[in-house]
Amino acid sequence: MSGGKWPRRLQLAVLAALASIMLAGCGSDYVVLNPKGPVAQTQYDLIMISIILCSIIIIPVIALTAFIVYRYRDTPNNKATYKPNWAHSTKLEVIWWSIPIVIIAILGYFTVRDTYALKENPNKEVQPMVIQVTSLDWKWLFTYPEQNIATVNYLQIPAGVPVQFQISAEAPMNSFWVPELGGQIYAMAGMTTELYLQADHPGEFQGRGANFTGEGFAHMQFNVKATSQDEFDQWVKEVKGTTPAMSKEDYEQLRKPGLSEVLTYSSFPEGLFEEIVSKYSHGHPMETGGSMHDSMHMDGDKKESAPGSEAGEKKDESAHSTHHMPNTAMTPVMSH
Amino acid sequence: MWESLKEFASWFFVTGDPLIYGAMVSIALTMVAIVFVLTKYKKWGWLWREWLTTVDHKRIGIMYLIASLLMLFRGGVDALLMRVQLAFPNLEFLHSDHYNAIFTTHGTIMILFMAMPMMFGLFNMVVPLQLGARDVAYPFLNAVSFWLFMFGAMLFNLSFVIGGSPDAGWLSYPPLSQNDFSPGPGQNFWIWGIQISGIGSLATGINFIVTILKMRAPGMKLMKMPMFSWSVFSSCVMIILAFPILTVTIALLYLDRFAGAHFFTMDGGGNPMMYLNLIWMWGHPEVYIVVVPAFGIFSEVVATFAKKKLFGYTSMVAAVMGIAILSFFTWAHHFFTMGTSANVIAFFAITTMLIAIPTGVKIFNWLFTMYRGKISFKQPMMWTIAFIPCFVVGGATGVMLSVAPADYQYHNSYFLIAHFHQVLIGGVVFGYLAGIYYWWPKLFGFKLDEKLGAWGFWLWNIGFYVCFMPQYALGFMGMTRRYYTYGWDLGWEPLNLVSTVGAFLMGAGFVFQVWQITYSIKHGERDTTGDPWNGRTLEWSIPSPAPFYNFAVVPQVKELDDFWRVKEEKANGTYKEEPVHLEPIHMPKNSGLPFIMSVCWFIAGFGFVWEWTWMAVIGMVGVALVMWARSFQYDTDYYVPVDEVRRTEASLGRVY
Known part of the structure; x- marks a missing residue:
């Protein structure tokens, strides 16, 4: 071990590794480094700023270490x-x-600036569209309140339009993440969190759950398809015309632990998402997420459900018991 | 009868997996072998008298060290199993349940049952010697701490073959860790293994704070105290503030599971986010608890092997104490993505970044300790030099993670995994290894072989970068942690394969280190001087291995690096020989009570795990009885006569 030379070698190795990551960032597999919308773009810029600022420290320090040693x-x-x-x-x-x-x-400075900025609609010129997201064991339910359609494990959005995702869960906490469009946010029972994302151009993106929820967690992936507004409207029309309506029973079936295919529904029970959220929010204004607008929205729901709290509690009980699922109650995809 | 017994066994034991049957057989064989050897060589009495009942901080330190190396082995095997599963897409080596259990136990073991005991081992082996003390402030409590840790760790590891391992992640987030989603004893094993050892950790924190404040040799003002002891002080302050939070939090979680309470449940008014906040109020300080002593080790090693005073001692002290305070104001950065208001997120982003300042300062101080020094590349120094670039990069990615809006893209991805492994392996593991190589001769009287150590060193280091650099890239590719499998369509496979190769290189490094230890027991260079590295602090002034009372005469301290001063004065002839006269040495007596009390805790813990109230009650009554018995023990100490001290010292080559 001849002293002295090795830290320099080490330094080269580290630099080479960093460089290869940066260069490889051009590859389309590096989804975080290939932003496809304004939110991901903001985050990409921050990532680059922080890499540069950190390099100002890292490179001289490693060089100094090698020199001194x-x-x-x-x-x-x-x-x-x-x-x-x-x-x-x-x-x-x-x-x-x-x-x-x-x-x-x-x-x-940059961190604080963008922390506030990302709470807002990234595209002020266009009215955002709302999609409600529910994380279930182990599938994603998307309800479109404005179109009154629903999908499972598949998301279609119009390009160039900001989408306000309202996110909740009726299962252990998950995290809703479409890396090419922007960072993630938690999906928690009894609360709604809010996330704006926008795809600038038509394309297909991978979305996934990012917070561990148990056995089927790795399979909670979904495709996001961004199309032109016209195509999107066309798709909505198609869904309305060709797919079944979701009933309460369908939802109860859906929320049982297990995996699911991609599903599409021409409608869903009115107020389904609000009901899912208020089922676990116990009449307390306890959501952590959301803007003022959103929390007022939720309070309204609570007022409706509060008088019938007995019925609400009964529902809680039944929710409780159906969750006593043995871990073996999985679809065949999972068992080997 | 037979049928119901069979039914019980299939519910009680983990069944159905050949890997686990293999483990059961090997555990049984190992136990039989240990019993056989102890009986054959009539060592039961020796084991009890010399080890199980000891209150000697050095022996307790050695036991911590052995336990932590065993846990490193188990946590490492867990890691390799995971890396095998992820080496290729759609592999069916482990299925989901098994993989989930393995990453849960890997994390829990590596932090709580590997890093913590290795750290406590170093505290015990070094701090009293460095302070010029004859033991810790509360030797009996020290033994209690060790045995609580040991039985907590055993209870946790038992879940591997009995009842089933926990599988809700190393921090057991509810609602996933609640009965609804994780029925059975697995999560209870997690709770009680940590709970029992956590009480021990808290007691150790108290013990070392008092030791540092009250047991320093005369003349050793706080600002003349060696840097490692300062870092231990910082770590212990964090322990006594953070561990009560952990104890209460998982006690509440247990009440949810056992008594149907609703603290953290999804329904019934519970709030799982409260658990996240509480567990990270402990969890974030916890990572500083384990890394700050490593900073102390690097400080000692750098000064010794650069043969130069530690640069900027005062700002080093300020930095480690500053970290202790700041560490309590950053917890929410573990869940920036909870969707809370921008004010909260901005606050925690800034506090997190602030931690980089004292940490960065320390790096510069180490560098300038080496500057204008004379650096020799012995094993402790190799690990220290390797630490610097590794930790600088790991720290920088930590700063990147603190940029909250960018964190929405890193959170729960392999970028995060790579970051915390880089600071925990590059900081904690490299640091503790440096410390072990450094102080090993003091404890055992011989050095560890350099050549085998070099193999270990290079395999660990190369393996580390091969394993974890690709994981940063995988994070940018959107790979999420805790995936037990992934498809071909994502482009993740080449880097995952590389990462797996790196993990095995590190595993090979560990094998070389085990070989190094066993080889050196016979062939290692003996240390006859007590000062094998030309050290600077008091522990090097006494023989190796240190006699059980540490110092025949309590030293008078005049300066920081007092032993260095003595050596210098002796060299240039200015040293004034003070007349020494030996006095009887006051020492604590051994006691079996800590061991017995911890066995009772184990029984109680086992009862709590299976929710067998009768058993828990029996165990807790046992604990109470031991405490009661202890409170009536007055004969707990004795004096070592001058003759015996003189004889012991003479046998170690020192004449008084």
């Missing part, structure tokens, strides 16, 4: 200065307390 190695012929008691320099310490402070200040 090589220069001050303890070998007989090394003529480098040796000052065993030199252990303090106010000037130097002020410098390296302030470098990270400056970097953090710059990064903090």
Whole structure:
């Protein structure tokens, strides 16, 4: 082990690894680095800003490490200065307390700016469309309140239109994520979270659940298809005309643990999503997510369900008991 | 009768998997072998007198070390099983249930039953020696801590063959960890394994705070205390503030499961998000609890092997104590994606970034300790130098994760997985390994073989980058953590295969280290001086291995790095020999009660796990009885006569 040379090799390895990630970022498999909408674009820009700012620290520090370790190695012929008691320099310490402070200040500015920005509709010129998302064990239910249609494990949206996703769950907490369109947000029972996404152009994107929900979690993937507004309207019409309506019983069936095919419904029971949310929100305004608009919206629902709280509780009981599913109650896809 | 017995067994034991049957057989064989060896060589008495009842901090430290290496092995095997499953798309090596159990136990074991005991082992092996003390402040409590950890860990590991492993993730988020979705004893094993060992951790925190505040050698002002002891102090402050939160949180979770309470349930007024907040109020400080002592180790190692004073000691102290405070204000960054208001997210993003400042400062201080030094590349120093670039990159990806809106894209992806493995392996594991190599001669009296160590070092390091760099890229490809399988259509397969190869390289590194230890027991270079590395602090002033009372004469401290000062003064002839006279040494007596009490906790824990109230009651009554018995014990200490001290020292080559 000849001392001194290896950190430099290590440094090269790290740089090469980083570089290959960056270069490979051009490949379309790197979905996070190939934003297809304004939200993902904002996040991509932030990722790049933070990589650059971090590199300002990483590269000199690693180079300095390599230099110092090589220069001050303890070998007989090394003529480098040796000052065993030199252990303090106010000037130097002020410098390296302030470098990270400056970097953090710059990064903090961008972070705070975009944290607020992403709460808003990313495309102010267009009225957002609403889609309600429910995470079930182990499938995604999408209800379109404006079109009154529903899909399972498949999402179709018009390109160029911001979509406001209202997200909840009737299952363990999941996270709704379409990396090419933007970052994820949790799906939690009894609450609605809100996420704006927009696809700039027609295309197909992969969506998935990102927070572990148990046995079938890895199979909670879905396709997102963005089309032109016309095609989208056409598709809605088609769904209305050719697919079955979803009944209450269909939903009860759907929420039982298991996997599901892609399904499409020409309608869904009125207020289904609101009912799913209020079933677990116990009459408390306890959602963590959502804007003022959204929480007012939810309060309205609660007022409706509050007087009939006895019935509501009974429903809770039945929900409770049906969840006592043995883990073996899986569709054949899962068992080997 | 026979039928109902069979039915009980199939419910009680984990059945149906050849891997687990194999494990059961090997566990049974190992136990038989241990009993056989102990009986054949008549070692039962020795085991009880010298180890099970010991209150000597060095022996307790060694037991922690052995236990943590065993847990590293098990956690590592878990990791390799996962990497095999993910090496190719659609592999059917493990099915979903089994994979979920394995990543749950991997995480829990690596943090709570590997990192924590390895850290406590280092605390025990080093801190009293560094302070010039003869033991910790509460030696009996120290033994209680160890045995609670040990039996907690055993209870947790038992779930592997009895009842079934927990499978809701290493932090057991409800509602998934509730009865509705995770019935059976698995989650209860998780709760009680952690609960029992957690009480021990809290007690250790208290013990070392008092030791550091009250047991320092005369003259050792706080600002003359070695950096490692400072880092232990910082870590213990975090322990006593954070661990009560863990205890209460998982007690409430258990009430949900056992008594039908609704603290964290989905229905009935429970709030699962409350659990997330509480568990991370413990969980985030927890990662600093384990990493800060590693910073202390690096500080000692860098100064020793650069043969130079630690640069910026004062700002190092400020940095480790600053981290202890800041660590309590960042917990929500573990769930930026919960959809809360922008104000909350912005607050936690900024506090998280602030942590980078003291951490960055420490890196510069280590670098400038080496600057104008004379660096020798012994094993502890190799791990320290390897740590710096690794941790700088890991820290930088941590800063990237703290950028909240970008975190929506990283969260729960392999980018996150790569980040925390980089800081936990590059920081904690490299640090503890550096510490073990550094202090090993002090504990055992011989050095670990350099050549085999170099194999271990390079395999670990190369393996680390091969394993985890591709995972950053997989994160950018949208690969989510905790997927037990994935399809061909996503382009994830080449990098996953590379990552698996890296994991096996690290595994090979571990094998070399085990070989290194067994080889060195016989062939390692003996340390006859007590100061094998030309050390700077008090622990190197006494013989190796340290006698049971540590210091024949309590040292008088004048400076930071006091032993270095003594050596320098002796070299240039200015050292004033003070007349020493030996005095009888006050020492604590061994006790079997910590062991017995922990057995009772184990019985109670087992009862709680299976919800057999009668058994839990028996166990808890046992715990109470032991405490009661202890409170009437007055004969708990003794004096080592001067003659015996003189004889012991003479046998170690020191004449008084």
